Amino acid sequence: MKDFSVNPLPDARPPCRSGVRRLLPLVPRRLRPLLLSGLLLSGTAFVAALQPASAQTVRPAAPPPTRLTLTLVGGSVEVLGRVWTAARKAQPVTTALRVGTGRAVLSGPAGGQLTLGSSSTLRVYNNQPDVQSGRFYSSGKAQLYAFGTHLAAQGQVRLDSSGATQRVAVISGTLRLSPGGRAIIIRAGQQYSFRSGKVTAFRESDPWYLSRFVGEGDAVLQASRGSVLTGLDPSRFRSAEIGQVFASGARLKTGADAWAEVGFSGGGYLRLQADSQLKVLGVEKTSKGREVLLQLESGSAWNVVQKGQGGYQLSTPTVTTAVRGTVFRVDASGVVKVFDGSVSLPSQGDAVVGTGAQREIAGKLGGLRTDALDTFNISLDAERARRTVLEVPQLTQVTDLRLTVTSNPDARVSVRIGGHDYAVSGQNGAFALQQSLPEGRYGLVVRAARPEQTRELNQSLVIDRTPPTVTVTGVTVTGATFTVTGSVSDAFTARPLLRAELGGVTYTLHASGPFSWTLPLGTPPADLNTLNLSATDDAGNRTDALLP
Numbered sequence: 001m002k003d004f005s006v007n008p009l010p011d012a013r014p015p016c017r018s019g020v021r022r023l024l025p026l027v028p029r030r031l032r033p034l035l036l037s038g039l040l041l042s043g044t045a046f047v048a049a050l051q052p053a054s055a056q057t058v059r060p061a062a063p064p065p066t067r068l069t070l071t072l073v074g075g076s077v078e079v080l081g082r083v084w085t086a087a088r089k090a091q092p093v094t095t096a097l098r099v100g101t102g103r104a105v106l107s108g109p110a111g112g113q114l115t116l117g118s119s120s121t122l123r124v125y126n127n128q129p130d131v132q133s134g135r136f137y138s139s140g141k142a143q144l145y146a147f148g149t150h151l152a153a154q155g156q157v158r159l160d161s162s163g164a165t166q167r168v169a170v171i172s173g174t175l176r177l178s179p180g181g182r183a184i185i186i187r188a189g190q191q192y193s194f195r196s197g198k199v200t201a202f203r204e205s206d207p208w209y210l211s212r213f214v215g216e217g218d219a220v221l222q223a224s225r226g227s228v229l230t231g232l233d234p235s236r237f238r239s240a241e242i243g244q245v246f247a248s249g250a251r252l253k254t255g256a257d258a259w260a261e262v263g264f265s266g267g268g269y270l271r272l273q274a275d276s277q278l279k280v281l282g283v284e285k286t287s288k289g290r291e292v293l294l295q296l297e298s299g300s301a302w303n304v305v306q307k308g309q310g311g312y313q314l315s316t317p318t319v320t321t322a323v324r325g326t327v328f329r330v331d332a333s334g335v336v337k338v339f340d341g342s343v344s345l346p347s348q349g350d351a352v353v354g355t356g357a358q359r360e361i362a363g364k365l366g367g368l369r370t371d372a373l374d375t376f377n378i379s380l381d382a383e384r385a386r387r388t389v390l391e392v393p394q395l396t397q398v399t400d401l402r403l404t405v406t407s408n409p410d411a412r413v414s415v416r417i418g419g420h421d422y423a424v425s426g427q428n429g430a431f432a433l434q435q436s437l438p439e440g441r442y443g444l445v446v447r448a449a450r451p452e453q454t455r456e457l458n459q460s461l462v463i464d465r466t467p468p469t470v471t472v473t474g475v476t477v478t479g480a481t482f483t484v485t486g487s488v489s490d491a492f493t494a495r496p497l498l499r500a501e502l503g504g505v506t507y508t509l510h511a512s513g514p515f516s517w518t519l520p521l522g523t524p525p526a527d528l529n530t531l532n533l534s535a536t537d538d539a540g541n542r543t544d545a546l547l548p
Helices: 017-026 029-036 043-049 372-385
Strands: 069-080 084-086 096-107 113-116 120-125 128-146 149-162 165-177 184-187 190-193 199-201 213-216 219-225 228-231 251-254 259-264 269-272 277-286 289-298 300-305 312-315 320-323 326-331 336-340 342-345 351-354 357-359 365-367 401-407 412-417 420-422 425-427 430-435 440-450 453-463 469-478 481-489 497-502 505-510 513-520 532-536 542-544
Touching: 069 213, 096 213, 096 277, 184 190, 219 228, 251 259, 259 277, 269 277, 289 300, 300 312, 300 372, 320 326, 326 342, 326 372, 336 342, 336 351, 336 372, 351 357, 401 412, 401 440, 401 453, 412 430, 469 532, 497 513, 505 513
Parallel strands: 289 312
Antiparallel strands: 069 084, 069 096, 096 113, 096 120, 113 128, 120 128, 128 149, 149 165, 165 184, 165 190, 190 199, 213 277, 219 259, 228 251, 251 277, 259 269, 269 300, 277 289, 300 326, 312 320, 320 342, 326 336, 336 357, 342 351, 357 365, 401 430, 412 420, 412 440, 425 430, 440 453, 469 481, 481 513, 497 505, 497 532, 532 542
16 A cells, blocks of 8 residues: 655744755845845745645545445444444445454555454554454555554455464565564465464465345354353353354353254254354355354354354364365364364464364374264264154144144254144143133144254144034834934034933934934834934034933
């Protein structure tokens, strides 16, 4: 960037006599008598006298050109004035700038651009960016500060400041930096660690800046066990709920013998282990997938990252991991275990930990050694991958709802009846609901929700507690038969069941409205005084008829 620092004003004291002698040959002849006559001129008046008349017009000083201007704003971007306010395109940045989940691009008068990724913050110092934390990408000519060091870049440069990563890498062009007063030139394919002061080789494996930001993604609590708390401020944590979406800056904390599973837009998940705390820095939707930025503040996290879904970065106080598809575990102490795929370590010179390897606390790479926590997570992954089962008995007409559902042990079963949701209790895959409802017809929806798998069953349900109405108008005997006449009806059953019991024999008939039913008397003929007649609806409600 071009330097616009203001030069000091000329000395305003009158020139001394020796100075007058030196200046005399330079003064026009018409002005020399004034000088020689001893006329004392102030410094500014003297300088003005030497100028042509047209140049002596006093004009107000023009404001210095704006050094940094926002040329792109996407997502949550704020600038600092008296307070933090939402940023807008073409707005000058003179104090500080921060990005939640989103992107911002700053342009300088020299044509260079600085891109800020999610969870990035900078301040303005000497009219130049001073990066504080996050991910940055510079293109063109630019000057900026990082960790108290001045940088002059020409080309493509990325700067990372998150967790244990404090580095600047040159993708193309050159970079000049001056840590501790000494000058260092970094060229394409090299990177400099602000922590160690070493220059090492660099190969770009996470070009987040090449994708276009299209919106904020989601980080959702998909499953949990035990005490799981969340909030922006640890002093105001509250219980987390399944389905809760975590905003940028939100923290998640697990208690003893607890775990929490967070799923991300586009697939993949993180299982936070017991006695751990995680901070969500940002989840982006981009033109090349999604970018997930997380910070493990304490404890351990099990990660399953789907291939082809964009970037995934998890930083800890001692190590930063960057992956694009793998299964791995990270501990806040610095241990990294890779079970499938590979993990690069930007905080360790982009060292790669491959399948079946691990990074020790001290930073050394070695063979993978599994423990009980690894076995536990592998078994949970296997259960998670199983097909979702949902078995619901066919219910058509009942007096009260007594529902038993069979599904996976990790499923969340919900029941919706007539547009209202009802809680379903259960464990080990067996779930039950007992609910008293008003009489009527209902739509019954049973849903089993599991991470990235959902099944749903629908059926119609009738709640009916009113027995049928049955009236017998006559019972007549004709030879060896008798005939019963009358009528039967029910509000919800189209054809109630008529039941006649005579001489130890039972006869049935489905009827609706008027009926005439002829039955045998039996041999020997039964006594009609022992005849019982009833009507039953589909819900099991029964009415005993009165015989004439």
